Amino acid sequence: MVSSRxxxxxxxxxxxxxxxxxxxxxxxxxxxxxxxxxxxMFRLLQLRVVGIAQRVDAQQVPEYAPIKFAGHEAGDFFFxxxxx
Numbered sequence: 807m808v809s810s811r812x813x814x815x816x817x818x819x820x821x822x823x824x825x826x827x828x829x830x831x832x833x834x835x836x837x838x839x840x841x842x843x844x845x846x847m848f849r850l851l852q853l854r855v856v857g858i859a860q861r862v863d864a865q866q867v868p869e870y871a872p873i874k875f876a877g878h879e880a881g882d883f884f885f886x887x888x889x890x
Contacts, residue, residue, distance in 0.1 A: 838886075
C-alpha cells in the first residue's frame with residue numbers, strides 16, 4: 807500500500823541545528839523493539855519536541871497528516887528494527 811503522510815515537526819522559528827526532532831526520531835528508532843506505527847511514532851516524537859520547545863520558550867506545533875492531493879491519502883508507516 808502506498809502511503810502519503812508526512813510529519814511537520816514545527817513551524818518557524820526553528821530551534822537549532824542539529825534538529826531536535828531528528829535527534830528524537832533517531833533515538834526512538836534505536837530503542838524500538840517491536841512494531842511501531844507512524845501514528846505512535848508521531849505521538850512519542852510530538853511529546854519530546856514540544857517539551858524541548860517549551861524549555862527554550864519556543865512555540866512548536868507538530869502535525870501528522872495526509873499529504874494533500876497526493877491521490878492516496880490513506881495508509882500509514884510501520885517501523886520495525888532490522889535484526890543484526
